[in-house]
Amino acid sequence: MRPSFLNIPGTLTLLAVAAAWEASVQSGAVTFEYLPAPSGIIIALVDLVSSGELAANTAHTMRSVLIGWILSIAIGSGLGLLFGLSAFARRYFLASLEVLRPLPAIAFLPVALLLFSFSLTTELIIIVYASVWPMFVNTMGGITNVSSRLHDVSLTLQLSRRRALTKVLIPAAAPAIMVGCRLCMGTALVMAIIAEMIGNPHGLGYAVVSALQAMRPERMFAYVIFVGVLAISLNACLILASRQLLSGHTREVSHHA
Amino acid sequence: MMEEGLADGQNIFECDDVSLELFPHGQRRLIIDRLSLTIRAGEFLTIVGSSGTGKTTLLRLLGGLVQATSGSIRFRGATVNSAPEGVVVVFQDYSNALLQWRSVARNVALGIEGKLDNAEIAKRVNEALQMVELERNADDYPWQLSGGMQQRVQLARALALKPDVMLMDEPFGALDAMTKATLQDEVLQVHARTGTSFVFITHDIEEAVYLGDRVVVLSGPPGRIHKIVPISLPRPRDQIKTRQTPGFLHLRVEIHAAVLNAEGH
């Protein structure tokens, strides 16, 4: 899609949908019993912001997300580097990891709850277990996919192993690694919310569920929309950051939609 | 502009003062400027010119893939609004012009499926594959074939339609010299056997002389006809013998000079 600055059809569609939503709720034409009107959602949102509740919940969630993200990046890139560089590791250990990968991280939540009850540790276990995979897969993939021509270049220039690594291999794998970081962040946010919905009664995830249980649909929708906007903004920030960091690269390697 | 070397005969294409304007990013660009050309039935017309002279655009105009902004193009007397029946384009990018998920035979059948009964389709596919010598590859997939073979598949697909005119856009530009020579001769054989008219764009001046009855030299941008050179070499043509005749060498020089001249404008 060519991004022109003002997406008129898009904005109009959004406004039209919002207007239709408002009208159908107000007029009672829609059958969903608890569907709030956009006006109510906006009021609830303003209330959440001014009372500081939104900020507090966001801070809690973001703390888990950021810690989890950094841990996952560290572990994921370390493993990815190891497996990317070592054929030995791939041959004898990769299958074990491949079998662990499809394990839905969410299935670990009850185990974590058993061990650590409601706590940050529980959240972090889930977050890291799930988020490590995109980072790992993309790092390993980025390194193994470095064109063999670049390997030849390192050999021809007689670069030491360390230099070949830092000056050729890692920069070449950088786009894939950045994609891994971005996916990792997305996964971390998802898992943090899941953990908060089921495990740890704090943060945005918990706020959504408790608004549901308290039968306060305006608050719930306000939180839901905020979470969506938050997720998109984080993703957009990382895209901008990777463009800055990777300004030399002309093509972005795409490993995922 | 007066055309040279046009004998009396039925005209299959008539272009009168054709112009094409485009408006990329709001600016006006004239691609083709008041071009007039007549193409005779059964002739082999080659078109040469440097980049930017609008060769591909001219071909697309003839093929009905793009509309002229002024002037008229008539095929067999009828104005060309969309792809005319009896005219087919063969593209330069053969691998992307074929359907990678269909076998060779089904690719060749693409243009005639649903328009003829099954027996006739099978017959035409067979004939087309024989003409390009790919009968044994009917069940292969395009990605399994070499570049030259893929281009032949595209050729066969066009031939299966039994068109009156084949429009070819630098079809052999991406191939190596040996394959090119083979395919040139195959195209000449098709021309001789079926009497189909050809409009053939190429960068390669020798190829233009070797294949053509007339060579059109374009200048530009914007695209205009600079010169039309009739090729009086006898047919059938031979890769070794024809290319050594003094007539061939002389024509090659003449057209080369014309192209350089056109660039100077």
Add this chain to the structure above:
Amino acid sequence: MPKRRKSFGFLLSGLPALRGLLPLVLFLATWQAIDPQGSPYFPPPSTWWVSIVTLTKSGRLLPALNATLMTFVLAIAIACVLGGAAGILIGRSPIARRALGPLLEFCRGLPPPVVVPVAVLLLGYVESLKLVIVVLVVVWPILLNTASSTSALSELLLDVSRTLRLSRIATLRKIVLPAAVPAFLVGVRGAVPLAIIITLLVEMITSLPGIGSLIVISQRQFRSSEVYGLLIVAGLIGFFLNSLFIVIEGLLLSRWPPRASYAEGG
């Protein structure tokens, strides 16, 4: 000349080589050896097996397994149809892409878990709640991948359809749809693990029947070996379904040129 990839060997080659499982097996064996009695928090693997067998015999495991798998299969099927069709329609219409763009981007970026409470609120605890939620979440990767590949359909192929004078329907059937299949499958490939996770999540939150609710019940009753055992079951489900998808994808794409298939977003 590359051969068409129909051999059984290829179909299996998407699965990891088995010798790499050694570390995992060693790990489990060590766990078993160290602590045959089992602490309440880290029961040895043998107890997991025992509790799974018990669950099966008591008739609780299989219905749960059935519920989870049925939801998964139906949700994927519905999402494929909806996502594929909508993807093609949206891909073919530049105006639709621009108009719906922000909405689609929002739906794509919205973290799936928050869809669950919304659906619960609006639909209540009905039979079909699980299915609706999973479909709502999982349709996006399929739709967006299909749409993006359809809109990027090479201008050249469209020229080919024009010069061969194919009708609009013929162009759709013979060119647009088949060309979209590889990207559609990439979308489905992303949808499969997502569907598993969301199915389990919904079961955990709402306690609707399935493996997820079984796990939560066991956890609340502090039956740790059951929890671990069910974890393995969930993992096996994930592994099996992913592998099944790889096989199916291989079959469907046997006509397409082989591509460097390292592209998996995890």
